[in-house]
Amino acid sequence: MADMIKTATRDAYGKALAELGQEKDNLIVFDADLAGATKTSVFQKAFPDRHFDCGIAEGNMICAAAGASTMGLVPFASSFAMFAAGRAFEQVRNSIGYPHLNVKIGATHGGISVGEDGASHQCCEDFALMRSIPGMTVICPADGEEARMAVRAAYEMEGPVYLRFGRLAVPEFHEKNFNFQIGKGEILRDGTDVAIIANGLLVYEAIKAGEALAEQGINAMVINMATIKPLDEELVLAAAKKCGKVITCEEHSVIGGLGEAVCGLLSEKLPTIVRRIGVNDEYGHSGPAPELLKQFGLSAEHIVEVATELCK
Amino acid sequence: MTLSEKKQLQLTACNVRKGIIESTFNAKCGHPGGSLSATEMFTYLYFKEMNIDPSNPKWADRDRFVLSKGHTAPGLYSTLALRGYFPVEDLKTLRRIDSYLQGHPNMNTVPGIDMSTGSLGQGVSAAAGMALAAKHTGKNSRVYTLLGDGEIQEGQVWEAFMMAAHYHLDNFVAIIDNNGLQIDGNIKDVMSPYPIVDKLEAFGFKTIAINGHDFDEIEAALATARETKGQPTAIVMSTVKGKGVSYMENNAGWHGKAPNAAEYEQAMNELNATYAELEAN
Numbered sequence: 001m002a003d004m005i006k007t008a009t010r011d012a013y014g015k016a017l018a019e020l021g022q023e024k025d026n027l028i029v030f031d032a033d034l035a036g037a038t039k040t041s042v043f044q045k046a047f048p049d050r051h052f053d054c055g056i057a058e059g060n061m062i063c064a065a066a067g068a069s070t071m072g073l074v075p076f077a078s079s080f081a082m083f084a085a086g087r088a089f090e091q092v093r094n095s096i097g098y099p100h101l102n103v104k105i106g107a108t109h110g111g112i113s114v115g116e117d118g119a120s121h122q123c124c125e126d127f128a129l130m131r132s133i134p135g136m137t138v139i140c141p142a143d144g145e146e147a148r149m150a151v152r153a154a155y156e157m158e159g160p161v162y163l164r165f166g167r168l169a170v171p172e173f174h175e176k177n178f179n180f181q182i183g184k185g186e187i188l189r190d191g192t193d194v195a196i197i198a199n200g201l202l203v204y205e206a207i208k209a210g211e212a213l214a215e216q217g218i219n220a221m222v223i224n225m226a227t228i229k230p231l232d233e234e235l236v237l238a239a240a241k242k243c244g245k246v247i248t249c250e251e252h253s254v255i256g257g258l259g260e261a262v263c264g265l266l267s268e269k270l271p272t273i274v275r276r277i278g279v280n281d282e283y284g285h286s287g288p289a290p291e292l293l294k295q296f297g298l299s300a301e302h303i304v305e306v307a308t309e310l311c312k
Numbered sequence: 313m314t315l316s317e318k319k320q321l322q323l324t325a326c327n328v329r330k331g332i333i334e335s336t337f338n339a340k341c342g343h344p345g346g347s348l349s350a351t352e353m354f355t356y357l358y359f360k361e362m363n364i365d366p367s368n369p370k371w372a373d374r375d376r377f378v379l380s381k382g383h384t385a386p387g388l389y390s391t392l393a394l395r396g397y398f399p400v401e402d403l404k405t406l407r408r409i410d411s412y413l414q415g416h417p418n419m420n421t422v423p424g425i426d427m428s429t430g431s432l433g434q435g436v437s438a439a440a441g442m443a444l445a446a447k448h449t450g451k452n453s454r455v456y457t458l459l460g461d462g463e464i465q466e467g468q469v470w471e472a473f474m475m476a477a478h479y480h481l482d483n484f485v486a487i488i489d490n491n492g493l494q495i496d497g498n499i500k501d502v503m504s505p506y507p508i509v510d511k512l513e514a515f516g517f518k519t520i521a522i523n524g525h526d527f528d529e530i531e532a533a534l535a536t537a538r539e540t541k542g543q544p545t546a547i548v549m550s551t552v553k554g555k556g557v558s559y560m561e562n563n564a565g566w567h568g569k570a571p572n573a574a575e576y577e578q579a580m581n582e583l584n585a586t587y588a589e590l591e592a593n
Contacts, residue, residue, distance in 0.1 A: 061437075064438065066437075067378070068445035071449065071453075
């Protein structure tokens with residue numbers, strides 16, 4: 001495992017835009033003075049006349065992208081998750097969501113793995129904000145290849161999509177050109193004792209946890225739920241039915257994200273014991289990303305602990 | 313424009329005003345004040361200036377209009393109805409639970425609406441995005457957006473203005489309805505945005521100050537905008553909030569209030585008298 005290739009999903013995002021830009025003339029990109037960090041700079045280098053920097057003005061960028069989409073272009077608007085989903089929430093809601101415009105929001109630096117920049121930049125509320133917008137699709141890919149496929153799928157679908165990418169390099173476990181489908185979860189390990197449903201960088205942690213649990217005789221199912229909305233209800237219900245216990249894992253507040261989406265579904269249709277692993281209604285702080293993830297319990301070790309306790 | 317053209321525009325503007333009163337009276341709510349102040353501009357844009365086709369509202373190469381001050385939907389709806397986008401009779405359904413005429417413009421329900429607006433400061437950004445996209449794709453479409461003078465207190469408006477100038481969007485025209493009043497009172501008392509013209513010039517706009525109720529001045533300003541290359545144009549129009557209905561004029565109280573039955577009758581009588589007078593001349 002130590003020799004696995006690692007990619008930050010933001011890097012994959014930038015490359016995917018540049019790759020897709022070769023095929024699709026109507027793809028344009030907006031950024032708000034963060035092209036070097038969001039990696040839209042990769043697209044900018046390839047297609048300078050299709051990349052529009054809006055300066056440090058995210059609200060205007062989101063609405064400008066909305067306007068451009070009405071002219072037949074497919075804009076990807078990028079900033080950090082904190083500013084794209086947070087600062088510009090109401091612009092996304094009213095100018096993209098309400099008219100249901102074909103804008104893709106590429107938000108990087110989601111979660112606490114932003115690291116040293118600290119709490120002001122560590123957005124753990126974006127799933128909650130974006131999920132609450134009617135008609136918004138919300139995706140958080142787990143590795144570089146999934147990020148690439150998600151960008152392509154988002155382009156192909158008509159309507160608003162929120163894509164969350166990370167800053168930290170994470171292990172690549174998807175095959176090239178695997179079959180990614182928006183709204184479909186992916187069973188990475190079958191099991192019967194507990195279903196671990198994760199997204200983003202917690203998916204690989206869940207895979208590792210599944211292996212560790214197997215050594216203890218706990219047979220965990222591991223699911224990658226890259227699409228938070230619309231949730232793959234069928235798969236969640238099937239997993240809950242089969243395992244009887246569910247753990248959700250996300251680099252996001254336990255409020256309003258994948259965990260609550262799963263709980264909302266299960267409490268109505270198949271009451272099941274659920275443990276939510278996420279950021280527990282608190283702010284992050286500065287520090288190296290790997291250490292922060294450990295400290296906040298966003299790790300395979302913590303998943304194993306919770307699963308072991310749950311399966312006693 | 314010829315005298316008869318001007319007279320026709322004035323008659324149409326009078327009908328637009330009647331539609332505003334009719335719709336807000338029937339809705340028992342809505343925003344007549346800022347609809348009436350912008351009536352001549354609505355009329356000129358849709359009946360003379362813009363390259364549009366009411367029988368094909370989604371025509372790709374049309375000019376665009378974004379009502380950034382979305383609450384004045386009654387003014388835009390009345391203009392669109394008279395221009396043939398939908399039946400004038402439907403204006404009476406404004407804001408009803410089963411009506412497509414939403415309280416604020418909805419591009420997915422109302423024919424002729426180019427952008428959903430209502431949250432102040434956002435429409436102008438969308439319009440700038442449209443202008444950018446039109447230039448990028450080599451379309452000749454021009455993009456017009458109408459803002460309130462209170463609306464420009466929103467910081468995002470200046471972000472949009474910065475972008476329009478930065479990208480040399482000479483197909484972009486921002487029109488500011490300077491009627492001087494907002495919900496809480498006089499704009500200079502609530503939070504002064506003055507000097508508006510100087511600010512826009514500093515932001516890189518070709519800026520033109522006009523009387524927003526004078527069709528000759530509107531025509532000249534829009535012609536200047538069309539001839540201006542390499543920079544966007546701003547038209548700051550001095551207007552009277554509630555224009556055309558005596559008791560609504562220059563009264564902030566009529567920003568977001570509908571006339572009652574007696575007030576409706578008086579307003580219609582005044583507008584009918586104005587119409588008859590225009591026709592007789």
